[in-house]
Amino acid sequence: MAERAAKSPTIYDVARAAGVASSTVSRAFARPGRVNAETAEHIRKVAAELGYRANPLARALPTGRTSMISLVIADVTNPFYNEIVRGAQAAALEAGYTTLLTDAQESGAREREALERALTMVDGIVLATSRMSDSAIRMIAKQRPVVVMNRAVTDVPSVVTDNPRGVRRAVEHLGELGHDRITYLAGPEASWADGTRWRALREATHELELHAHRLGPYEPTVAGGAAAAADLMRHPTSAVLAYNDLMAIGLIRALTAAGVRVPDDVSVVGFDNIFAAELVTPALTTVAAPLHAMGQAAVRNLLALTRGARPTTQAPVVLPSQLVVRGSTGHRRRNRTSPASGTTKVSGPALMAATSTVAGSR
Amino acid sequence: MAERAAKSPTIYDVARAAGVASSTVSRAFARPGRVNAETAEHIRKVAAELGYRANPLARALPTGRTSMISLVIADVTNPFYNEIVRGAQAAALEAGYTTLLTDAQESGAREREALERALTMVDGIVLATSRMSDSAIRMIAKQRPVVVMNRAVTDVPSVVTDNPRGVRRAVEHLGELGHDRITYLAGPEASWADGTRWRALREATHELELHAHRLGPYEPTVAGGAAAAADLMRHPTSAVLAYNDLMAIGLIRALTAAGVRVPDDVSVVGFDNIFAAELVTPALTTVAAPLHAMGQAAVRNLLALTRGARPTTQAPVVLPSQLVVRGSTGHRRRNRTSPASGTTKVSGPALMAATSTVAGSR
DNA sequence: GGGTCGGTGGCAAGCGGTTGCCAATTGTTG
DNA sequence: CAACAATTGGCAACCGCTTGCCACCGACCC
Incomplete structure (x- = not known):
């Protein structure tokens, strides 16, 4: 030994x-x-x-600065976070900081607990899609600099994507394809993005004289999307906007299994543009968030805070989102999500003409 | 402020x-x-x-124990690690340890550098698919307890999956489907798993009187798999075993785009059973590794080491792997990977009868 | 009644750095 | 040439917690 x-x-x-x-x-x-x-x-x-x-620890004692930051995410197994983590790590590294990754496992309680342990060890905290309450977050923010992502909390700096713009683009896209009624599949109620997206959808459909409808909430997972499929069958629609890609994928699979064709019978749009979005069949049309950039921006802002910068502005930092058109959206053909009976097909290639504005990385 | x-x-x-x-x-x-x-x-x-x-830091100074461990993975954006990370975190948490996640970005140099920074701060290190040399790893192991995953390094405890068994099962499966020649798509040369798998494939094919062929190396990514497609067209085969799922997926996509049908014209088997494996079309037949369990086992062993346990045994801890049969493998029909011309189809359902021995989580 | 001993609590010396303050040295300046 | 400022290195006091060692105390024994 x-x-x-x-x-x-x-x-x-x-x-x-x-x-x-x-x-x-x-x-x-x-x-x-x-x-x-x-x-x-x-x-x-x-x-x-x-x-x-x-020895960084010994140095941290007298100075009170550890050169570590904590990145808390809701679920490590959700591919959505992968790029965020990398972006955050990159920004941290370039500033000489070490990242403490914490998985909250979709639980506000576990999140608080983990934070409790890390609090004294880090110079700052990035909360990516926190499941804690606003007040709990503010509480933490009193003890250490905090930046939240995908969420707005009064008095706490944040980094978000331009959801309204993304939704607007998706609605325009669907409108152009002839859809006049869009069903929103809601995600977790504790999710700030969920509320924002639904609100944006209502506004956009209203302006464009289309109709919006809401179903849910569902789990923001493949299983959740599959669960939504059943409800959707009872509320026929020709176009669906899902809370995130995972749900969109689950929905498409369940729909397909039930004989409903995507995009022939119903068009589906997701959110986030995760890695798997371009791999599924049909490839998923989705509103892409600049994941890497968000992680980076969050950490940079956080580090600026630790250096004493006053909480940027009260307004959140908004990063642009982008519609990535792939195969899951197509011309409206029928107004129902029931199994197909007709067989006339719109040519595949025509449907996919506008494919991939943004190529998936990797 | x-x-x-x-x-x-x-x-x-x-x-x-x-x-x-x-x-x-x-x-x-x-x-x-x-x-x-x-x-x-x-x-x-x-x-x-x-x-x-x-204050954990203040405590760490006199005792020399920080209650932190470092988990180093080759690429945070690779979904392969998601479950490993969760398993590791779970094991660490239950023992009161905090995890420092480090992304080596597929570079041995970056890995060393990151390790350098973390070394003094942690009580132990788990290297998941390290890209460093054996000697570099042994060097690190001299300073802190180390456990490696998916790799065997003399004198360093490790946790691996039963690659030979997995390969064997895949080969048997393909053999039963009538394939007599299996092409292996190699991954990174620095990868221990790659060597092990290829060796196991040669042995298994030899025992079962089949033929093995090797192509590569390629990047262990979707792009790498796509690149392999071109080579594969020049070396016709009816069955492919890819280094990992990402490559398998890339291969299938490129093949499909080129008019080669999977599994009708060629069967494809991957490794790892990542999240996306069951989402792609056709769903991927793959050798599943118990990702969560591996992360957990690695951390538990590591913690045992920090408590002074002598390096378990010299033999690595081997966790069972499992073949998950899905849609990407089917009966051998032709011996070429060139575009299809015949149209007789084996009925889809029959091909997929043995679908999903293990359901993807989530 | 004195000697032992286990149970408790306090003292103080670190752990490996950081940093305010002072002293010595050297260079400037009138 | 004296007075003074700037530069540079050292002293020593922390930072918050751990722990070896000692002192004290009441209980127990002979």
Whole structure:
């Protein structure tokens, strides 16, 4: 059983080896101009020889700054977060910060608990689609800088996508295809994005003289979408806007299994443009969020806060969303979601002409 | 600009308020029996009133134990890791540990660098599909307990899936469908799993008197699989075993686009059973790894190590893998991957009879 | 009644850095 | 050449918590 290598060298070891005081070593690293250039150079050389590496914990104690931030997401297994996480990590890394990823497992309680543990260890927190209440979030924000994503909380800076614009584009797209009635499949009630999207849908359909209808709420998962299919059969429609891609995918599968064809019988639009959206058949038309950019923006804003910047503005940072047209939307043919009987087909290629405005990454 | 709440109370505050020494407060929390039950109770009450919460960093300094572990994965955007991360987090949480998730972005260099930063902060490290060299890993293992996943490194405990068994099952499955020649699409050369799978394929095909062929390496991504399609057209085959699901999916898409039908013209089997595997069309037949269990097992072993357990055994912990039969494999009909010309179809349902031994979660 | 001993609580020395303050050295300036 | 400012390095006091060691105390024993 090989014992762990002897404890790593400290500033004291370096100080002794370099013939200076420990404080000088400390400053040589932390306070650039504070020490003579030559001395600093010498110290750095000795430190390198000894393999000295500053202990971030020890540094954190007196300064109170840990150079760690916490990223809390609702569900690690949801592919929606993958790109967000990467964006956030990239921004954190470039600023010399380490990220603590926390999975709330879709539970506000677990989220609070995890946060409780992390709170004292981090310089700031990014809450991606938090399931906690506004007041709970504000409570946390009193103790550490916080930035929320996909949500607006009074007095807490946030980063969101332009949902209204995205919904508007989706509605226009469906309108152009001849659909005059759009059914919204609602997601979690605790979700801020859900409310925003439904509201935007109502406004957009109203302006364009179309009709909006709402079903739900459902779980924001493939299973939830499948569950919605049954309800949808009872409320015939020709176009559906789902709360997110996972639901849209589940819906399409259930519909297909029931003999309803997509997009021939019903058009489906999702939200988020997750990785799988372009892989399913038919490929999913969806409102894409700039996931990577959001993660990055959230962390950058957070770090600005930790440096003492005043909470940006009261208005959230809004990132543009984009409609990605793929195969799940097509011309309106019938007004029902019941099994097909006719066989005249609109040519596939024509339907997919406008395919992929944005290519899936990877 | 609301100033952050006053610094949180320390053991000294609690000690004063409770009329005892700080050391007693410390022990009341950390060393159960060491202090009188009543005193402890009193201290705990006072602490609760003050809202005292131990500072993990301050605790880490004298003890050298941070209660944090690092989980390093090759690519956060790869859905393969989602369940692993969750399993790992669950195991860590139940033991009171916090997880530091690090994305190596498929680069051994970035991996080392990130590790460098985290090394001093964590009690142990789990390397999920590391891209570093064996010696680099052993170097790290000298400084902190390490457990590797999906890989075997001499002297470093590891957790892997039963690749040979999985491959064997896939080969048997394909054999039963009449395929006598299986083409392997290789993944990253730095991947241990890749070598293991190819070797297992050769052995299995040999025993069953089939032929194995190898193409690649390719990127372990959808794009990589698509790239393989072109090569595959030049090396006709009726059955393909891909390094992972992402590649399998990319391959199927490219093949389909080129007019080659799956599974009619060629059967495709993937590895990992990622989330999207059951969503694509045709649904992917794949060798499923117990992702969640692996993450969990890795962390549990790691924690055992930090508690001083001697490196389990030299042999890796092997978790069972399972073949999930879906729609991408079918009876052999032709021996070429060139565009179809015949139209006789094996009935779809028959082909999919054995569908989903394991249901995808969610 | 004195000696032992287990149970408790306190003292104080770290853990590895940071940093305010002071002193020594060197360079400027009138 | 004295007075003074700027530069640079060292001293030592923390940051919040852990823990070895000691002191004290009442109980128990002989």
